[in-house]
Amino acid sequence: MSTTPAPANPKVGFVSLGCPKALVDSERILTQLRMEGYDVVSTYQDADVVVVNTCGFIDSAKAESLEVIGEAIKENGKVIVTGCMGVEEGNIRNIHPSVLSVTGPQQYEQVVNAVHDAVPPRQDHNPLIDLVPPQGIKLTPRHYAYLKISEGCNHSCSFCIIPSMRGKLVSRPIGDVLDEAQRLVKAGVKELLVISQDTSAYGVDVKYRTGFWNGAPVKTRMTELCEALGSMGVWVRLHYVYPYPHVDELIPLMAAGKILPYLDIPFQHASPKVLKSMKRPAFEDKTLARIKNWREICPDLIIRSTFIVGFPGETEEDFQYLLNWLTEAQLDRVGCFQYSPVDGAPANDMDLEIVPDEIKQDRWDRFMAHQQAISSARLQMRVGREIEVLVDEVDEQGAVGRCFFDAPEIDGNVFIDNGSNLKPGDKVWCKVTDADEYDLWAEQI
Numbered sequence: 001m002s003t004t005p006a007p008a009n010p011k012v013g014f015v016s017l018g019c020p021k022a023l024v025d026s027e028r029i030l031t032q033l034r035m036e037g038y039d040v041v042s043t044y045q046d047a048d049v050v051v052v053n054t055c056g057f058i059d060s061a062k063a064e065s066l067e068v069i070g071e072a073i074k075e076n077g078k079v080i081v082t083g084c085m086g087v088e089e090g091n092i093r094n095i096h097p098s099v100l101s102v103t104g105p106q107q108y109e110q111v112v113n114a115v116h117d118a119v120p121p122r123q124d125h126n127p128l129i130d131l132v133p134p135q136g137i138k139l140t141p142r143h144y145a146y147l148k149i150s151e152g153c154n155h156s157c158s159f160c161i162i163p164s165m166r167g168k169l170v171s172r173p174i175g176d177v178l179d180e181a182q183r184l185v186k187a188g189v190k191e192l193l194v195i196s197q198d199t200s201a202y203g204v205d206v207k208y209r210t211g212f213w214n215g216a217p218v219k220t221r222m223t224e225l226c227e228a229l230g231s232m233g234v235w236v237r238l239h240y241v242y243p244y245p246h247v248d249e250l251i252p253l254m255a256a257g258k259i260l261p262y263l264d265i266p267f268q269h270a271s272p273k274v275l276k277s278m279k280r281p282a283f284e285d286k287t288l289a290r291i292k293n294w295r296e297i298c299p300d301l302i303i304r305s306t307f308i309v310g311f312p313g314e315t316e317e318d319f320q321y322l323l324n325w326l327t328e329a330q331l332d333r334v335g336c337f338q339y340s341p342v343d344g345a346p347a348n349d350m351d352l353e354i355v356p357d358e359i360k361q362d363r364w365d366r367f368m369a370h371q372q373a374i375s376s377a378r379l380q381m382r383v384g385r386e387i388e389v390l391v392d393e394v395d396e397q398g399a400v401g402r403c404f405f406d407a408p409e410i411d412g413n414v415f416i417d418n419g420s421n422l423k424p425g426d427k428v429w430c431k432v433t434d435a436d437e438y439d440l441w442a443e444q445i
Contacts (some may be wrong), residue, residue: 007040010119015068018055020195020239022083022105023140024148026053029082029111035111036121041152044075048119049100056085057160058340069096080114082107084166088343088409094294105166106151128289143390143425144191144408145184149177149225153197154204157268158279158347159308159339171203176388177226184249186329190390191235193218193407197336200242200365223249230258235390237407248294249261260404263294266306270325271318272309277352288328304333309367311339313352319363323370332378333411334371338364366379372437379412381434386445389414391426401428403440412438419444 003069012033016026029051030040050072053063065085069092072079079099081092086104093099101114137248140146144296152167161437196202203209203220210217223246228234236259241247243265247282254261295301309319326334338360341348355363391401392408399419406412416422416430422444430442 002014004316008035010121011039011041011046011048012115012119013041013044013050013072014053015050015072016053016085017065017068018053018057019192020146022053022055023146024195025083025108025144029053029108032108032112033038033115038115038119042295044072047076047078049078049080049115050076051080051082051115054081054083054085056083058086058337060340060341061085062088062156066092069099073098078118080111080113080118122260127131140408141392141424142188143328143392144193145189146193146195147167147177147181147229148172148195149199150196154201155198155420156346158277158350159345160310162278163190163347166197169198169201169205171201171205171220174203174218174225174228175213177225178213178218181229181232185232185234188425189234190427191237192229192232193237194237195239196230197240197268198242199238199240200244202227205377223253224248226250226259227251234402235260237262237264239407241265243290245308248290251294251297251301254301258345261301262303262304262404263301264407268308269311269314269318269322270320270329271314273316274318274322276352277313277347278308278311279346283293288325291329300404301327302332304335304411306335306337307367308337308339309363310355312350312354314339314355315362319366323367325370326367326374330374330378331371332375333407336364336371337408338408359424376435376437379437379440382432383435384432386429386431387414387440387442389416389428389430389442390420391416391424391428394420394422396420399426412440414440414442416442416444 014026014030015288016023034040044050051355052069052072055061056065062085069079073096074429075262081099081102086094086102089102100118102111106126150169150171152169154169183190200222202222202225206220208219208221211218213228218228226236230253238259241263241385253259268278268280291303339355387403388405391399395401399416399422401412401414401416402408422428429445431445432440432442434441
């Protein structure tokens with residue numbers, strides 16, 4: 001007796017560009033498609049349609065997005081575009097007129113509908129049989145995950161177009177956030193990375209209204225969120241934190257081991273004149289004093305940040321102010337970008353002197369050398385100390401992981417020479433044996 005083979009599931013390829021916030025958008029879209037019976041494949045050739053989640057923050061990111069769209073068209077032919085650069089549909093279609101659909105960020109339903117139009121779902125799909133894990137589809141390794149707590153941003157920084165792409169702040173209900181975190185932990189996640197455009201502003205838009213989680217009232221506010229996450233027994237790492245006054249409330253939680261003693265604060269500059277031109281919120285001359293106070297309460301506190309050099313109107317005096325500030329602040333992890341004008345950003349219309357490219361490059365070089373000396377000295381202080389390491393990779397040479405002062409993909413690593421017996425997701429105590437500007441070497445205890 002012959003049997004007719006079941007029809008194959010439609011297959012979707014997915015390319016996710018840009019920041020972790022965009023990665024979470026990709027995970028949401030893929031979870032929905034998987035629930036509808038689509039298979040997610042890793043090559044252009046195996047896919048029936050390809051979705052490209054673009055980044056549009058700066059010109060180099062836009063160029064990369066356009067390049068990837070072109071590659072997907074060449075290799076597959078059926079391409080759907082979404083994400084931050086999707087707000088520039090005309091520019092995308094001018095270069096790649098054959099794209100099937102273009103949508104902006106957070107437009108999950110439109111992306112899924114575009115996939116339906118290109119490759120219809122199976123009519124016989126049974127979502128009760130084709131199960132999706134409770135935590136959804138994740139694009140990160142099993143042992144860590146990004147937890148997005150809000151969308152959009154209420155600030156109007158002059159170099160940034162994110163509010164025009166992603167809109168004003170919209171905080172997720174705290175019960176939903178904590179339920180998602182709990183599902184992730186039950187699925188084996190050992191580290192939750194809390195992200196948004198402005199993590200400190202969580203709940204401002206809903207006036208910190210009280211929600212419910214596990215039957216108990218919880219305010220929609222950063223402090224209460226961190227207290228609840230800190231009860232789950234995993235690493236909790238905070239990203240994109242503006243130093244509003246209530247951030248002071250988090251430092252005792254870090255000192256008590258409830259959340260990781262790690263703050264990712266995008267300072268962007270230190271010169272009051274440049275910060276005013278940038279229209280940066282919540283930065284005052286008291287910042288250095290606050291950092292000192294934080295470290296008195298929590299000596300292990302790690303602060304990472306990003307800066308921009310060469311912003312229009314930046315003088316050599318402003319730049320020297322920044323270098324002196326770095327010496328005082330003693331930040332642990334720092335990234336630096338040369339200012340790049342972004343279409344639609346208010347900074348383009350300011351009557352400020354443009355900094356020549358060669359001066360931008362010179363200041364970037366000097367900034368990096370200055371900060372590398374600081375970072376190296378701070379890491380040398382860790383030699384001989386014991387640290388807990390979360391393992392990311394293992395090979396015959398040993399294991400590569402991170403301790404509490406290393407966020408994945410943006411900070412340094414810990415290399416465990418005698419760690420070949422470990423596996424990804426293990427947590428192990430090690431003794432630091434050496435350090436350079438960015439990384440540590442250690443041995444299992």
